[in-house]
Amino acid sequence: MTVITDAAENVAGAGVPGSGRVRRLTGRDKIVLGLMVGIPTLLHVVLVWVPTLVSVLLSFTRWDGIGGLATIKFIGVQNYSTMFTVSPTFWPAVQHNVIWLVFFVLLPTPFGVFLAYQLDKSIRFTRFYQTAIFLPVVISAAVTGFIWQTIYDPDNGLVNSILGTNKPGGTYIEWLGNSHLNLWAVLVAASWKQAAYIMILYLAGLKGADPSLREAAALDGASEWQTFMRVTFPALKPINIIILVVTIIESLRAFDLVYVVAGTNGTKPGLELLSILIANNILGESSLVGYGSALAVVLLVISLAPILSYVFQTFRKEQQS
Amino acid sequence: MTAVAEVPAAAESSRPVAVRRRKRVRPARVVLHVFLTVTALVWLVPLVWAVYTSLRTFADTSQHGYFSLATALTFENYENAWEQAGLPHYFLNSVIITVPAVLLTLLFSASVAFFVSRFNFKVNLFLLMLFTAGNLLPPQVIITPLFRMYLLIPLPDWLSNGSGLMYNSFFGVIMIHVAFQSGFCTFVLSNYMKTIPHELTEAALVDGASVFRQFWQIILPLCRPAFAALATLLTIWIYNDFFWGLVLFQTGADRPITSAISSLQGQYFSNQNLIAAGALLTAIPTLAIYLALQRQFVSGLTLGANKG
Numbered sequence: 001m002t003v004i005t006d007a008a009e010n011v012a013g014a015g016v017p018g019s020g021r022v023r024r025l026t027g028r029d030k031i032v033l034g035l036m037v038g039i040p041t042l043l044h045v046v047l048v049w050v051p052t053l054v055s056v057l058l059s060f061t062r063w064d065g066i067g068g069l070a071t072i073k074f075i076g077v078q079n080y081s082t083m084f085t086v087s088p089t090f091w092p093a094v095q096h097n098v099i100w101l102v103f104f105v106l107l108p109t110p111f112g113v114f115l116a117y118q119l120d121k122s123i124r125f126t127r128f129y130q131t132a133i134f135l136p137v138v139i140s141a142a143v144t145g146f147i148w149q150t151i152y153d154p155d156n157g158l159v160n161s162i163l164g165t166n167k168p169g170g171t172y173i174e175w176l177g178n179s180h181l182n183l184w185a186v187l188v189a190a191s192w193k194q195a196a197y198i199m200i201l202y203l204a205g206l207k208g209a210d211p212s213l214r215e216a217a218a219l220d221g222a223s224e225w226q227t228f229m230r231v232t233f234p235a236l237k238p239i240n241i242i243i244l245v246v247t248i249i250e251s252l253r254a255f256d257l258v259y260v261v262a263g264t265n266g267t268k269p270g271l272e273l274l275s276i277l278i279a280n281n282i283l284g285e286s287s288l289v290g291y292g293s294a295l296a297v298v299l300l301v302i303s304l305a306p307i308l309s310y311v312f313q314t315f316r317k318e319q320q321s
Numbered sequence: 322m323t324a325v326a327e328v329p330a331a332a333e334s335s336r337p338v339a340v341r342r343r344k345r346v347r348p349a350r351v352v353l354h355v356f357l358t359v360t361a362l363v364w365l366v367p368l369v370w371a372v373y374t375s376l377r378t379f380a381d382t383s384q385h386g387y388f389s390l391a392t393a394l395t396f397e398n399y400e401n402a403w404e405q406a407g408l409p410h411y412f413l414n415s416v417i418i419t420v421p422a423v424l425l426t427l428l429f430s431a432s433v434a435f436f437v438s439r440f441n442f443k444v445n446l447f448l449l450m451l452f453t454a455g456n457l458l459p460p461q462v463i464i465t466p467l468f469r470m471y472l473l474i475p476l477p478d479w480l481s482n483g484s485g486l487m488y489n490s491f492f493g494v495i496m497i498h499v500a501f502q503s504g505f506c507t508f509v510l511s512n513y514m515k516t517i518p519h520e521l522t523e524a525a526l527v528d529g530a531s532v533f534r535q536f537w538q539i540i541l542p543l544c545r546p547a548f549a550a551l552a553t554l555l556t557i558w559i560y561n562d563f564f565w566g567l568v569l570f571q572t573g574a575d576r577p578i579t580s581a582i583s584s585l586q587g588q589y590f591s592n593q594n595l596i597a598a599g600a601l602l603t604a605i606p607t608l609a610i611y612l613a614l615q616r617q618f619v620s621g622l623t624l625g626a627n628k629g
Contacts, residue, residue, distance in 0.1 A: 029532040036536070037436040040429035040503055041448065047500035048455040051463035051470065058466060065469065115360065118353060125354070131615065132361035135368060138611040138618070139604045140561035140579045146586070146600035147371045150387075156593050158370050161388030192367065204623030245457070253459040256563040260583055275461040282468050282568055292465040300462045307457045311450050 456504025
């Protein structure tokens with residue numbers, strides 16, 4: 001262990017005399033290592049981080065994307081002021097993203113944790129339960145949208161058929177058309193996936209936890225609820241953070257399912273989300289590059305909070321060691 | 322473990338321990354099984370409903386409604402969806418994108434992971450943070466400039482399926498998948514490689530093996546379980562991608578199946594029976610992979626989650 005560490009340090013701080021037990025990396029080794037780390041990093045930076053930064057720059061400009069790069073005009077914060085004050089879709093989108101997040105935090109995520117906790121007990125048929133509940137996670141969000149359309153369809157869908165609200169002369173419930181209902185209908189469909197995803201992640205965390213803690217709590221006469229709240233949950237801090245980050249990120253990324261159920265042009269009143277507005281700026285006919293970038297910057301700023309806290313939390317230990 | 326399992330029973334009955342040790346059906350256990358069975362069945366309802374709808378004929382459902390007993394069950398809708406909409410073409414597109422993307426992601430992530438986990442360079446921590454953070458960004462944050470970049474970058478025809486640009490090319494979509502997914506995989510693989518004893522590569526180093534040989538002949542073979550898990554996960558993730566396939570192709574014809582299906586809906590899938598059949602056909606590959614390689618898939622997810 002130490003030998004290699006020494007050798008590596010020699011490479012890092014070139015010229016520092018080494019222990020001499022292990023020879024340094026040869027010139028060819030250095031080139032190979034450079035390529036091994038350089039090519040993937042370059043690809044990642046060019047395709048992920050450069051566009052992120054360019055997004056910030058473009059958000060202060062106006063460009064219709066048709067003319068060349070020379071037609072990009074700097075306009076200061078005009079895109080942002082349009083977005084905050086004039087745009088009819090921006091605030092609804094923010095509101096829907098917030099509802100999405102709060103809904104996820106309150107319902108499917110705790111339910112997934114609850115399921116995991118129950119499935120972690122050594123019970124029979126656990127494989128069947130896990131497989132059945134987990135199936136939605138491997139189905140793409142787009143296909144999930146189609147499957148739920150067959151459930152929400154006003155004429156032929158399962159829900160209206162059961163409720164009897166699809167009879168001729170009756171009052172149709174337009175689950176996906178009514179702008180007061182459709183977000184909630186979509187959230188139910190999204191929770192179908194989310195709860196299952198959280199369940200499997202949390203189950204992994206529970207499997208890795210020390211069972212003796214729970215046994216000790218049980219011997220001390222703690223109830224199941226007390227054991228979970230006071231012993232299991234606090235002991236699983238790393239996985240709790242992952243669950244929280246996954247929940248926030250999934251709420252901000254929500255796109256496919258909404259785009260599919262919103263129909264041909266991807267927008268429906270009641271279903272605006274930041275991700276949808278950004279995509280429509282590209283897929284739609286009017287391409288406002290600057291404005292689309294300003295929307296992206298808002299999404300970026302919101303996303304950075306969970307991303308950075310996760311990254312620092314994860315790598316703090318290593319930094320200390 | 323068993324002690325924990327008995328807690329609910331212990332809480333409810335105040336019988337002495339000796340009695341509880343006997344194998345009996347405990348009320349709390351029954352409640353738990355009922356709850357889990359109901360949950361599992363509720364979770365299956367959407368899928369079962371879609372399967373049921375897809376197996377019925379249009380004539381049957383238009384006469385009796387969808388919420389009725391089927392007079393006949395057939396695979397007709399699947400045949401029609403498959404042929405009318407030309408699904409084989411879109412499945413081929415998905416294969417052309419998914420296979421190279423998965424292989425390249427694993428190769429690139431393994432290279433970076435090898436670098437950061439086997440050597441103590443100052444830049445390692447920063448690299449890991451960069452990759453991990455990049456992987457967590459919502460794709461929509463970068464799409465506007467990326468889309469413009471793809472329109473500006475020329476590609477030779479053999480790489481761009483004729484478009485001459487990164488935009489509209491399989492290559493472009495493969496690259497963004499690799500760039501994005503390598504974040505997660507690098508993180509997982511570097512944690513995995515850290516558990517491989519240093520003595521192994523140390524011995525090779527003393528024997529004069531080059532860095533590349535250490536990587537290729539010692540570390541990579543030892544990472545096989547992690548590769549199997551990640552490959553399963555990546556295949557499903559990339560195949561299921563909707564967003565890149567939608568935005569980075571101009572026309573439906575080049576799109577992978579998951580993205581193409583939304584444009585096929587209006588054109589070919591005119592009724593619910595066909596929509597359900599088309600959707601399920603799209604889901605079959607991932608469902609098959611999951612059911613066959615469940616262990617790999619779950620361990621892929623948990624490899625990332627466990628090492629917090």
